Amino acid sequence: MKVIHLIPHDGLGGVEQAARSLKPNGSFNVEVAFVCGKTLSEESHIKVISQNSNLNSFSFYVNGFKYLLDNEPNLLISSLWRVSLIATVYTIYRRIFTNKEPLKLVVFIHANKFAHVADKIVTSIAMSLADEVWCDSQASKDGIFSNKRSSNKVKVISFFTNLNEHVSINDRKNNFVFWGRLAKQKRLDKAIRFFKNINKHVPEATFYIFGPDRGELDDLQELVDKLELNKNVLFMGEKAPNHYPEEALNSKFFINTSSHEGMAIAVTEAMQLGLVPIVTPVGEIANYCIDGLNSIYYQDSAYEKVLNAINDQTVYDSLSSNARTYWNQKVDYSMDFNQNCQRILSV
Numbered sequence: 001m002k003v004i005h006l007i008p009h010d011g012l013g014g015v016e017q018a019a020r021s022l023k024p025n026g027s028f029n030v031e032v033a034f035v036c037g038k039t040l041s042e043e044s045h046i047k048v049i050s051q052n053s054n055l056n057s058f059s060f061y062v063n064g065f066k067y068l069l070d071n072e073p074n075l076l077i078s079s080l081w082r083v084s085l086i087a088t089v090y091t092i093y094r095r096i097f098t099n100k101e102p103l104k105l106v107v108f109i110h111a112n113k114f115a116h117v118a119d120k121i122v123t124s125i126a127m128s129l130a131d132e133v134w135c136d137s138q139a140s141k142d143g144i145f146s147n148k149r150s151s152n153k154v155k156v157i158s159f160f161t162n163l164n165e166h167v168s169i170n171d172r173k174n175n176f177v178f179w180g181r182l183a184k185q186k187r188l189d190k191a192i193r194f195f196k197n198i199n200k201h202v203p204e205a206t207f208y209i210f211g212p213d214r215g216e217l218d219d220l221q222e223l224v225d226k227l228e229l230n231k232n233v234l235f236m237g238e239k240a241p242n243h244y245p246e247e248a249l250n251s252k253f254f255i256n257t258s259s260h261e262g263m264a265i266a267v268t269e270a271m272q273l274g275l276v277p278i279v280t281p282v283g284e285i286a287n288y289c290i291d292g293l294n295s296i297y298y299q300d301s302a303y304e305k306v307l308n309a310i311n312d313q314t315v316y317d318s319l320s321s322n323a324r325t326y327w328n329q330k331v332d333y334s335m336d337f338n339q340n341c342q343r344i345l346s347v
Contacts, residue, residue, distance in 0.1 A: 001028040001345050004073040005108075006064065006083040008055055009037035010048070012181065012212060014136075014159065014265040015079050015110050017241055018333045020046065021161045025338045028345060031071075035064045035083060040241055061086055072100060075345055077134070079108040081119040084126040091129050104344050108157075109135045111262045112143025112283055132344065137263045137284035158336035159263040159284075160327065163242075163272045174310050175251035176207040177275070179239045180266045183214035187280075189223055190257040190298070194278070196227045197303050202310060206232050207255070208247045210239035244273060252316065253278055253306065257298050261285055271295075271323040276309065276316065278302060294322035 010016050016034075020041045024030045032046045036053045039046055049067045053059040064086040068076065078087035084107055094103045107123065107130045114120035127133050135141035136159040145154060176195055180186055188209065195207045207229075209220075217235065224233045239245065254270035254277045261283030268288070270277055277295045279285050289295035296305045296319070309316040 001075070002071065002073045003028055003030040003075045003077070003341050003345075004068070004071060005030070005032045005077040005079065006068075006087060007032065007034050007079045008060075008082045010034045010039040010041070011037075012238065012241060014263055016040075017265055018136075018159055018161055019079075020241065021332075021334055022337055023334045025342075027338070027342055028074075030338075030341065033067065035067075035086070036060055055082060061089075065090055073103070074101060075104045075106065075341060077106040077108055078126060079110060081115070081122045085122045088122070088126045088129060104132075105130045106132045106134055106344070109133060109140050109144055112137075112139045112260060114144070134340070138287060139283040139285075140262050143283075155340065157340060158331050158333050159265065160268055160330050160332050161265060161334075162327070162330075162332040163269060171250065172252045173250050174202050174205045175247070176205065176253045176255050176278075177210070177248045177251040177270075178208070178255050178266075179210035179248065180256075181214045182209070182211045182216045182220065184216060185259055185261075186216075187257045187259050188216065188220055191255040192220065192223055192227065192229065192233055194255065194257065194298065194302070195233065196229060198306055199229065199232055201307055203232075206234060206247075208234050208236050208245075208251065210236045210245070210248070212238045244269075248275075249273065252276060252310070252320075253296075255298075256280070256285070258282060268327065272327055274320045274324045276319045276323055278306065288326060294319060294326050 005019060007019055019032045022032060024045050030045060034048045036050055038051055039048050050063040053063055068090045076087055078084045087105060091103060091105050107126045133154045134157045138156050141154060141156055178191060199205050224230060254275040256267050256277060256279045258280055263284045267277050267279060267285055277289055278298055279289050279295055280298045281289060291297040296302050309319060
């Protein structure tokens with residue numbers, strides 16, 4: 001039995017990171033297929049269909065469709081709207097114009113709202129054809145299906161990736177860190193302004209920002225200049241997947257002030273490493289970050305709570321320990337993915 005998980009391209013986002021973490025269980029032939037670009041993985045089950053095409057080219061869709069024609073999956077899983085368009089066309093072709101073995105289609109949702117009109121139209125059509133719709137979190141399910149009756153074919157799949165890391169929480173400095181895309185959604189301007197208020201009381205503190213620029217870097221650097229934080233807010237460039245630099249491991253807090261999120265994998269990584277997250281409780285974050293227990297919510301009282309944790313080691317150690325242990329024994333993405341594929345293929 002052949003399973004293909006089709007994704008536009010590899011990168012540093014949560015969709016791609018979770019896909020790279022997949023460990024096939026041997027019960028069926030599973031393949032993660034990125035339609036274009038290059039992959040950050042060396043695993044044999046992770047493929048790139050065409051390195052030469054790009055997301056906005058016609059060849060992107062042609063190459064993806066031809067790949068499905070050649071490989072004839074029994075179960076096709078599509079993530080993000082561009083490949084859902086490919087999956088829609090292929091599903092219609094397979095079901096109407098061929099006598100081949102029936103195709104099972106799953107559409108995977110990774111956000112609590114559609115990105116734009118094209119996303120909404122294409123994804124909605126694909127979902128109408130799908131045997132199941134998977135959501136990467138309860139927040140994504142509630143957001144996409146908030147105004148309609150959710151059918152039994154909508155499932156929430158674990159998007160938790162287990163780091164299997166054991167890092168000492170000793171010798172951490174009063175530093176802050178963020179890793180992720182430098183995109184508008186992440187509202188790093190809020191994080192920098194928040195850090196400014198902390199820095200007034202803890203002048204030795206540093207805020208390390210890791211991530212690729214997605215259109216916000218110039219404005220953020222301008223804000224840092226304006227707030228006179230050039231020596232304390234450092235833009236570190238991209239962080240390699242599954243690599244955690246010394247600056248991150250030696251920090252105490254992870255700041256994530258996003259306006260909206262799905263699962264927010266970076267926050268789950270930070271928690272497993274013992275960092276205390278300072279977060280806006282959006283998306284799935286609100287379901288696993290508990291203010292004052294394993295995290296600090298970004299709100300009026302946050303400054304006092306952070307300063308209290310800095311000044312009282314017992315308070316910090318409790319938050320850090322609770323953040324780390326929250327994810328113990330949780331079902332991870334790889335296990336949930338495999339179990340649900342097996343269930344669908346067995347029907």
